[in-house]
Amino acid sequence: MTTKQQNQVEKIHLETTVAVIGGGYTGMAAAKTLAQNGYPVILARQENDGAWHDTSLTGLDGLKTLENQVADNGPIDILSQSTLIEAVGVPGDFTLTFMSEDRRVEKKAGAVVVATDLSSSPLTFIYGLTPCASVVSLSELESLLASETGQKEIGDKKKTIAFLVGFAHEGNPLLMQRVLESVRKIVEMDGCTAYVYVNNLKVAEDGLERLYKQGRDNGAIYFKLQTAPTVIQNNGDLRITFYDPVIRNNIELSPDIVVVEESLVADQQNISLAEILRIDLGPAGFLQKENVHRLPVNTNREGIFVVGGGREIQGLSKSLADVDNMLLQVRQLIGGGEKTVAAKAVVDREKCTICLTCYRCCPHAAIYWDDKAVISPAACQGCGICASECPMDAIQLTDFTDTEMTSRIREAAAAETKAAAPKIIAFCCQNSAFEAGTAAGLFHYDLPAGLQIIKIPCAGKVDINYILNALVEGADGVIVMACHTGNCKSESGNTYAKWRINDAYRKLEQIGIPKNRLEFATLASNMASDFARIVIDMEKRISQK
Amino acid sequence: METKNVLVIGGGIAGMTTAFELAEAGLNVHLVEKSGFLGGHAIQYTCKATAECLQCGACSVEKMLKNVIESGNITIHLSTEVETIERSGGYALTLKKSAAYIDPAKCTNCGVCYEKYKGTGIIAQGYSKNNFPLYAICPEKLNNDAAALKSVCPEGAISISDAPSFCQISVDAVIIASGFAPFDARRKGTYGYSRFPNVVNGLDLERIKRQYGYLARPSDGQPAKKIAFIQCVGSRDEQLGNLWCSQVCCPYALRTAASVKHKNPDLDLTVFYMDIQNTGKSFPVFYETCKDNIRFIRSIPVDIFPIENDCLNIRLFDESEGTPAMESFDLVVLSTGIMPNPDNQKLSEQMAASLDTDGFFKHADGLDRTATAAEGVFIAGTAQGPKTIAASMVQAGQAASGVLKYLGVTK
Numbered sequence: 001m002t003t004k005q006q007n008q009v010e011k012i013h014l015e016t017t018v019a020v021i022g023g024g025y026t027g028m029a030a031a032k033t034l035a036q037n038g039y040p041v042i043l044a045r046q047e048n049d050g051a052w053h054d055t056s057l058t059g060l061d062g063l064k065t066l067e068n069q070v071a072d073n074g075p076i077d078i079l080s081q082s083t084l085i086e087a088v089g090v091p092g093d094f095t096l097t098f099m100s101e102d103r104r105v106e107k108k109a110g111a112v113v114v115a116t117d118l119s120s121s122p123l124t125f126i127y128g129l130t131p132c133a134s135v136v137s138l139s140e141l142e143s144l145l146a147s148e149t150g151q152k153e154i155g156d157k158k159k160t161i162a163f164l165v166g167f168a169h170e171g172n173p174l175l176m177q178r179v180l181e182s183v184r185k186i187v188e189m190d191g192c193t194a195y196v197y198v199n200n201l202k203v204a205e206d207g208l209e210r211l212y213k214q215g216r217d218n219g220a221i222y223f224k225l226q227t228a229p230t231v232i233q234n235n236g237d238l239r240i241t242f243y244d245p246v247i248r249n250n251i252e253l254s255p256d257i258v259v260v261e262e263s264l265v266a267d268q269q270n271i272s273l274a275e276i277l278r279i280d281l282g283p284a285g286f287l288q289k290e291n292v293h294r295l296p297v298n299t300n301r302e303g304i305f306v307v308g309g310g311r312e313i314q315g316l317s318k319s320l321a322d323v324d325n326m327l328l329q330v331r332q333l334i335g336g337g338e339k340t341v342a343a344k345a346v347v348d349r350e351k352c353t354i355c356l357t358c359y360r361c362c363p364h365a366a367i368y369w370d371d372k373a374v375i376s377p378a379a380c381q382g383c384g385i386c387a388s389e390c391p392m393d394a395i396q397l398t399d400f401t402d403t404e405m406t407s408r409i410r411e412a413a414a415a416e417t418k419a420a421a422p423k424i425i426a427f428c429c430q431n432s433a434f435e436a437g438t439a440a441g442l443f444h445y446d447l448p449a450g451l452q453i454i455k456i457p458c459a460g461k462v463d464i465n466y467i468l469n470a471l472v473e474g475a476d477g478v479i480v481m482a483c484h485t486g487n488c489k490s491e492s493g494n495t496y497a498k499w500r501i502n503d504a505y506r507k508l509e510q511i512g513i514p515k516n517r518l519e520f521a522t523l524a525s526n527m528a529s530d531f532a533r534i535v536i537d538m539e540k541r542i543s544q545k
Numbered sequence: 546m547e548t549k550n551v552l553v554i555g556g557g558i559a560g561m562t563t564a565f566e567l568a569e570a571g572l573n574v575h576l577v578e579k580s581g582f583l584g585g586h587a588i589q590y591t592c593k594a595t596a597e598c599l600q601c602g603a604c605s606v607e608k609m610l611k612n613v614i615e616s617g618n619i620t621i622h623l624s625t626e627v628e629t630i631e632r633s634g635g636y637a638l639t640l641k642k643s644a645a646y647i648d649p650a651k652c653t654n655c656g657v658c659y660e661k662y663k664g665t666g667i668i669a670q671g672y673s674k675n676n677f678p679l680y681a682i683c684p685e686k687l688n689n690d691a692a693a694l695k696s697v698c699p700e701g702a703i704s705i706s707d708a709p710s711f712c713q714i715s716v717d718a719v720i721i722a723s724g725f726a727p728f729d730a731r732r733k734g735t736y737g738y739s740r741f742p743n744v745v746n747g748l749d750l751e752r753i754k755r756q757y758g759y760l761a762r763p764s765d766g767q768p769a770k771k772i773a774f775i776q777c778v779g780s781r782d783e784q785l786g787n788l789w790c791s792q793v794c795c796p797y798a799l800r801t802a803a804s805v806k807h808k809n810p811d812l813d814l815t816v817f818y819m820d821i822q823n824t825g826k827s828f829p830v831f832y833e834t835c836k837d838n839i840r841f842i843r844s845i846p847v848d849i850f851p852i853e854n855d856c857l858n859i860r861l862f863d864e865s866e867g868t869p870a871m872e873s874f875d876l877v878v879l880s881t882g883i884m885p886n887p888d889n890q891k892l893s894e895q896m897a898a899s900l901d902t903d904g905f906f907k908h909a910d911g912l913d914r915t916a917t918a919a920e921g922v923f924i925a926g927t928a929q930g931p932k933t934i935a936a937s938m939v940q941a942g943q944a945a946s947g948v949l950k951y952l953g954v955t956k
Contacts, residue, residue: 205790435607483598
C-alpha cells in the first residue's frame with residue numbers, strides 16, 4: 001500500500017457536545033454561549049468555582065443569575081463537584097472521565113474548553129505582618145468599603161489608610177485597578193486619607209491612568225519606591241518608614257489601617273489538567289504556552305481550548321472576549337458535526353511495529369493506536385516530527401513524502417549554477433525561514449548564486465538522511481533553518497532539528513567532512529535580511545576552504 | 546441563508562484578523578485600507594527574538610496578512626476610503642479609490658518603478674512579501690511627474706487619473722479597525738526630535754534595523770554603542786491631557802533592548818521610565834534577566850541637547866539619588882505612545898459611533914469592548930484604545946463573533 005493510495009479525503013463525524021471545565025464566570029459564560037449555539041454542553045464544576053472573580057466591574061449579573069441562565073439554556077449537563085481524572089481520544093471524539101460527587105462518570109465530547117479561574121491570597125506574611133483589624137488584605141478592605149458599617153467605620157473615624165503594592169510581587173493591572181478603585185472611594189470620604197506605597201504602577205489597561213489621576217486629585221498620596229518600606233506592627237499600632245532621597249530624610253507615617261496586596265495566580269489544578277489533557281503547561285502555571293501560534297485560545301492540541309484565567313491573568317471583559325473567540329474555533333472545528341478532512345500523515349500498517357515512538361513525540365497528541373499506530377486527521381498538524389522519528393520509516397507525510405523529498409534534494413543538488421559558486425541547500429520551515437527566504441528574493445537582497453531552498457513543513461521533518469543525501473548528491477553546504485525557540489508551531493520541531501544536526505555533525509566528523517558545511521539557524525518569517533546574511537555568510541565560509 | 550456582506554475599515558492587524566475570521570465563517574468581506582498596503586503599523590515591526598522568541602507578535606501579523614490575501618472571501622480595497630455611508634436596512638456605501646494606484650491585476654512586483662524613483666518617496670515599498678502589489682504610489686509626493694511615472698512601468702500597471710474613482714457596495718455590518726496614530730514626538734520640544742538626527746522614535750528604529758541590520762546612528766550610519774530608551778513619550782502625560790498608558794511601549798522597549806543586547810553584548814543600554822508595565826505571563830522572569838543586562842532609571846528626562854559628534858546629553862532628576870543628573874548617549878529612542886487616529890472623528894460621524902473623551906471609539910457595553918451604540922457597527926483593535934498585537938487579535942476575534950451574532954449566523 002503506497003501512501004498515495006492512502007492519501008484519501010475522508011468524511012468524519014464529530015461529536016457536537018463540548019465539555020467545559022470550570023464553573024466560574026468564564027466557564028458558565030462559555031457553557032451558555034455554546035448551548036445557545038446548539039452545542040450540548042457538559043459543565044464540570046467544583047464547589048469553590050467562582051470563589052475568586054473580577055470584582056472591578058459593577059452592574060454585573062450575579063453568579064447566581066448566570067447560573068440560572070445556564071440552567072435555562074437547555075442542553076447543559078452540569079456535573080457538580082467533579083474532577084477530570086482521565087481523557088482519551090482526539091478532536092471530535094474525546095472520552096472524558098470525571099469523579100463527580102464520588103462517582104465515576106464517563107462522557108463523550110467533541111471539544112474541551114478549559115475555563116479554570118484565577119485564585120488569590122493575601123501576601124501579608126511577605127511583609128512580616130499579622131492580619132488583624134488594622135492589617136487587612138485588599139479583599140477585606142473592599143468588603144469594608146462595600147458595606148455600610150464598613151464605610152461608617154472608615155468614614156466617621158476619618159481614617160488614614162496605607163496601601164502596600166508591588167513589593168511582594170510584580171503585580172498586574174487587574175490588581176492595580178482594585179487598588180485604584182479603593183483609593184478613589186477612600187479619598188472621596190470626607191477627612192479620610194490614602195497613602196499608597198507602590199513599586200511599579202501597573203496601569204496598562206483602559207482607564208487606569210485616569211483613575212490614578214482622579215485619586216491624586218482628591219488627595220491620595222503615592223510614594224513610588226523601588227523597595228518596600230519598613231512596616232512595624234506593634235499590637236494595633238502601625239508605623240511605616242522609608243528613606244526619601246530628595247529630602248534626604250526618613251519619612252514616617254502611622255496609618256490607622258494598612259492594606260496589604262494580594263497574589264493573583266493560576267489555579268493549582270491546571271497542573272493536573274495539563275497532564276491529563278496532554279496540553280502544555282505555560283509559564284506561571286497557566287494552560288497555554290506563550291507561543292504566538294496559540295493565540296488567542298488554542299493549546300498545542302486541536303480541539304482543546306483554554307479561556308479566561310486559565311490562560312492568562314485577565315479580568316472578566318477579556319475573559320468574555322476569549323469565550324467569543326472560542327466559539328469561532330469550535331464552529332470551525334466541529335461545525336454541524338460532520339467534516340471532510342485530508343490526512344496529512346499516514347502510517348504504513350505493514351511497517352509499523354507499534355513501538356509508540358510517534359505517540360510519544362507527537363507535540364499535538366494526534367496519535368493513538370489500535371493494533372497499529374493511528375494518526376487522527378482532525379488532530380494532525382502535518383509537522384512530520386513523527387515521520388522523521390519513526391525507527392521503521394512507517395510514517396509518511398502526504399505532501400512531503402520521503403521519495404519526493406529525495407528527488408527534490410537531488411534536483412536541488414543538480415541545479416545549474418555559476419561555475420565557481422558553491423551549492424548551498426537550505427532546508428527551510430514553511431512557517432518561518434521559507435517565508436523569509438522568499439521575501440529575501442523578492443526584496444532583491446544579495447543571495448548566493450548557488451542557493452537552493454527546499455520547503456519543509458517544520459524543521460522537525462528534517463531527517464538526518466536529507467542532510468547526508470544533500471552532501472552526497474553534491475551540495476557544498478547544507479543549512480537547516482528552523483523557528484526560534486518558543487516559536488515553533490509544533491513546539492518541539494526546532495528542538496528535534498537541532499538534535500539531528502548535532503547527530504549529523506558527529507557523523508560528518510567520522511566521515512571526515514568539514515563541520516562548516518552544515519549549519520543550523522533559527523529565523524522568523526519576517527527576517528528576510530537575516531536570512532540573506534546567514535546564507536551569504538555560509539557561502540563565504542565554504543568558499544574560504 | 547443568503548451570504549452576508551461586511552465591511553472592515555482598516556487593514557492593520559485588528560482589521561485583518563476580523564476580516565479573516567469572518568471570511569472563515571463564510572461571509573463576504575470588503576476590507577478597506579487607506580494606504581497602499583495591508584498590515585498597518587504592526588507589520589512595520591521587526592522580530593525581537595534573542596536566543597528565543599520574546600512573543601512580540603510581529604510574525605503573527607505576517608501570518609495574518611498571508612491568511613488574508615489567500616482567503617477567497619475577502620475583497621481588498623487598497624488606497625481606498627469610505628466616502629459616504631447610508632443606512633438602508635444594512636449599509637449602502639460609496640468607496641473612494643485614490644486617483645493614483647498600482648493595478649494588482651497587471652503588476653508583477655518587478656520593482657522597476659521603485660528603483661527608478663528611489664529617494665523621491667513617490668513609490669513606497671511594502672514591509673512584507675505578502676503585500677501585493679509590493680509597491681504603492683504616495684499621491685502626496687506626486688507632483689507633475691504623473692505621465693513620466695506611468696511610462697516607467699513595463700506592464701502598464703500604474704494608473705493615474707485626474708480624479709479618484711468611486712464604487713458602491715452594500716453591507717450588513719461594519720467593523721471599524723482604523724488603528725492609531727503614533728504620538729508626534731516633535732510636540733515634546735525639549736527632546737529635539739526631528740532637530741537632532743540621533744533622537745529617533747520606535748518606528749524610526751525599526752527602519753534603521755531593517756536598513757542596516759544593526760542599531761545605526763542616523764547621523765553617520767555608525768553603530769550606536771550607548772543607547773537610551775525614554776518611556777512614556779506622549780502617554781501618561783497630564784500636560785498634554787493624554788491620560789492613558791499606551792500599553793505597548795514598555796514591552797517594545799524591553800524586548801528591543803533584550804534583543805539588541807543579545808546580538809551585541811557590548812551595547813550599553815539604559816531605560817528611563819515611570820513604571821514598567823508587564824510583557825506577559827513570564828514577565829517576572831523576563832524582567833529580572835532584563836535588569837541583569839539593562840540599566841533602569843526611574844526618571845523621565847527633562848531635556849536633551851546635542852554635544853560633539855552628534856551625541857546627546859540627557860538631563861534628568863535622578864529620583865533614587867535625589868539630585869539632578871546628566872549623561873551622554875550615542876542614540877536616544879523615544880517610546881512614543883499610541884494616539885487616537887485623527888480619522889476617528891470623521892468615521893465617528895459617518896458611522897454614528899461616538900468617541901470617548903480621549904478620541905478613541907467608545908464601547909457601548911462595559912464588558913464587550915467591541916460593541917458600539919450604532920446598530921451593526923463594531924470596533925476592534927487600537928481604534929478602541931491602546932493595545933498590543935496579541936490583544937488586538939483577541940479583540941478582533943471578539944468583534945467577528947459579535948458580527949456573526951448580530952447577523953444571526955450565531956446566537
